[in-house]
Amino acid sequence: MRATLRQAGRATVHLLLAAAMAFGAYLFITVLLIAATGAVTVAGLWLLPETVLLIRRIAGAKRQSTASWTGREIPEAYRPVTGPLRERLRTAVRDPGTLTDLRWLVAYYAYGWLPLLTLPLWPAGLVVDGVRGALLGREALVLPLIVRLADLDARWSAALLRPSPEALLESRVEQLTATRADAVAAHGAELRRIERDLHDGAQARLVALSMRIGLAQRAYGADPETARELLTDAQEQAEEALTELRHVVRAIHPPILTDRGLVGAVRALAARWASSRPTAAESGAGSTAGLRVTVRTDRFPDGPRAPAAVEAAAYFLIAEALTNAARHSGSDRAEVVLARSRTGLSVSVRDDGGGGVDESAGSGLLGIRRRVAALDGTVRVTSPAGGPTVIEVELPCVW
Template sequence: MSKSLRDAGRATGYLVVALALTFGLWIFVTVLIIAVVGTVTVVGAWLLPETVLLVRRIAGAKRRLTADWTGQRIPEAYRPITGTVRERLRTAVRDPGTRTDLRWMFAAYFYGALFFLTVPLWPLALVVDGVGAGLLRRRPLVLPWIVRVADLEADWSTALLKPSPQAQLSARVEELAATRADAIAAHGAELRRIERDLHDGAQANLVALSMRIGLALRACGTDPDTTRRLLGEAQTQAEQALTDLRHVVRGIHPPILTDRGLVGAVRALAAGSGLDVAVEVVRLEEDGVRAPAAVETAAYFVVAEALTNSAKYSGELTATVRLERTKRGLRVRVADAGRGGADEAGGSGLVGIRRRVAALDGTVELSSPVGGPTVVEARLPCVW
């Protein structure tokens, strides 16, 4: 009986909030009419995009409310309303998400009224049902129906608020366009970094090496001591040039990935990070199958950058790294219990992580409240 009461009470709360939102929609229709009239008369053309943005926020609130009841997130797909007044107006009118929201609004007017009429009966039903169940020693009669009504309302809302295939396709195209732009930007930045490292490092050392060898050749017949000194300096210069070239190669694709695989490479990163790092591996490389090289490289750099940030900013001496093979790819999670407050705009390398992962159609989630902990989680899709 107590569980039925709890479920019915939760369902009642959900329906009351849904009805309050529906009642707000009845009032909001006046704003919508004013925006449409203003657009038709041109004078208030700017009102419609702002009204559509407000509709999006209302629909978003309803999506969250329904998701809290059902436990399933309702996706949303909108085109960004930006630019001039004409561009904003065109986007607001042509966006399939606008039609989805308006369809839900007008449908909510009708089924919301139906639920509203039943509200006065709920308290009476709860009392009668509880008394009847106690006297007759049987299961509640009316309480499950309140839960079913809430389920029905949630099903209708989910069906109405779910983006159309056209809207989902449009949102996916825009997402891929943005991802492609980020990938191109990241690739360009990587090429500039490689060029700078080669120019300032290996190339400069090779030029100095060539000069010293030339001077040694001139002095080899007349001044053996100078020749030996110059050749010694040339050897040092050659070793430095090799070190610079290895640094550049590691920036392109770390050789340790080829030699040890992702798990071994990450353990080496952890050992050299200056932190006490616990590495957890879940279902990875257990059958000898490795992720594609591009995925392993991205995962390696996620761990490397995240551990570097932890060592620099967290103020904590411990961290954890989790590598997990999933059905859809590879999940990388790096966490520390430091001071938190990580900011992507602060130049901490998090933007680079996001761009590198986005280039593979992956996602990055950052959680770093002030006071900690900081968690960086990357999901990299791949086929095993």
Template sequence: MRDTIDRADRASMLLLMASGLSIVSYVFVGILLFALAASLIVVGLGMLPETVLLLRKLAGIKRRQVGEWSGRRIPEAYTPLTGTLVERVRKAVKDPGTYRDLRWLVLHFFYGLLLLYVALPLWVIGALVDGVWCGLLRRRAVVLPLIVRLAALDARWSRALLKPSPDAERNAELAERVEELTVTRAGAVAAHGAELRRIERDLHDGTQARLVSLSMRVGLARRAYDKQVAAAPGAEAPDPDVVRRLLDDAQDQAEEALTELRHVVRGIHPPILTDRGLVGAVRALAASSGLEVAVRDDGVEGGPRAPAAVEAAAYFVMAEALTNAAKHSGARRAEVELARAATGLRILVRDEGRGGADESGGTGLLGMRRRVAALDGTMEVVSPAGGPTLIGVELPCVW
């Protein structure tokens, strides 16, 4: 019953918005007629493209309402109104989407108000049954489905009027896909550039500096050794402890440089992924994260492995998520789940910290999103104030 009431409430909201758009469409028809009249006398020619753009916004509002109600979006297919004034007017007049929106606008004015008039008595009956006769009558079980059916009727009619032709729909989906790929490509290029700068910075500030220091210490030790060998009989020889200390320092510097190099290599592609696989690498990552991390595997370990790029992206995403949880969330425990899906690899990282993670507050989440987008994946962050924080990632791949 609770689900029925919630759906009826959403249906009522859809019908109210439909009636509001019907009233707006009545006003907008007058604006459109005025724009057409002004365009005929040339003086108001510039009003026509702007009026068409406003019409597109109204139709877009209805598309979003129907999409939220039904769970299926209505694609848009318009000719961009660019160029000179004459070109914009010509495109606005020749665009099939303009006439499709006009048809919807005129018809919606009638059926939107009609559905409202039918829904009004149902709302009154529902209110009376709720407030007065709830314990005596059960008519509400009939009223609510009727309201839902009216909303479904409005959504079905609006979809039929606003949906573009199959060719236009395919072109719109293709254009949307190209735009999405353009954005993800820019993000991938930015992420790649940031990764190269990080590697360069690590090599310059860490490994290179240690190798320079190592070279200096080896040089000093060699000079001290040569001086001792070349010392004349009876002359004071250098202290062997000094040479020993210089050699010890050189060895320490060599080991630190090797450590820095291993760190850089792990930042490019962690060798542990090759050795243990993704699940084993994540378990090792969880053990060293500083948190109590429960790792759950749903069919990833033991089966065919994902491509190396997908495994590397998944590993870095989980590493960044656990690092953020340890540094900023205040949580002591976290959960990591890896699941094999028909479309690819799914990841869920959850911590019971304070929440409030904000992508605009730093580069960690943004870098994760760019890395995922570079592989055409999706990432969702849910982090209300007070927690918990959930990061869900899906990386497409063929198993």
């Protein structure tokens, strides 16, 4: 009985919001007519794009309300209304989403009054009787009717507000275009980093090695002892150059991923954070504090491995997120959660620091977003003032 009352209460809230939105839609028809009339004159043309944007906000509010009731998101597919007036007008008129919203608005003008039917269906004694467990037969019919009306409103709104396949395809193309641009930018930044590491590290040591070997050749006949010392230095330079090259290779694809898999590699990364600061190749240059990292793999059972690119992206974004936590959060603890899903790999990194992450202040999240976008993944950052900061990443892949 309590569950029924709770569901009917949620349905009533949904219908009351729908009734308020329907009343607003009735008033908005006047604004729409004014905009249509004003669009006939040059002076009133600026009203049209603004009206379309207002319709988008109203339709977006209805999408959120419907999704809250049904538990299923209703996608949006709009072209951005930006640029000079002529471009804004062209976008507002030609965008398929405008027609979808107008169609819903006109239909809602017709069926939006249905929620008003529920207002007299909640007598004051209904809740009291429900708490006492003494529902009358009349009220036992009222509650399902309220829920049924809420379902009907949500079903119609979802059907009318769902973008057309063409609009969804266009939106997807735009998203992939932006993703490709981010991937190209991330690839360029990675190439510049590798070039810088080679130039400042391995290349400099190889030049020094070549010079010492040349000096040793010249001194070999006249001063064998000096030549021997130079060759010893050359050997040390060769070993250091090899170390630098290993760091460069490790930054491209850590060998530990190949040897131990993602779980083993992340646990090794956590162990290094607990014992000492990771190397610059693994976590970026700069001073960092120690961090106690807990790795949870409850939802990451043994099974097929993800593609190498997905594992590498997950490893590096975890390393970057832990570096950010050590540098900026003020916390000495962090938690990494790995999980498998039917469609991909989920990664969550949490720290108990002060929160308030500002992505525009060089927090490293831009690099994470670009790395994930290159694989068509998603990133969600939650960082309220006072903490905690949680970075959740979804990487699609086939197991």
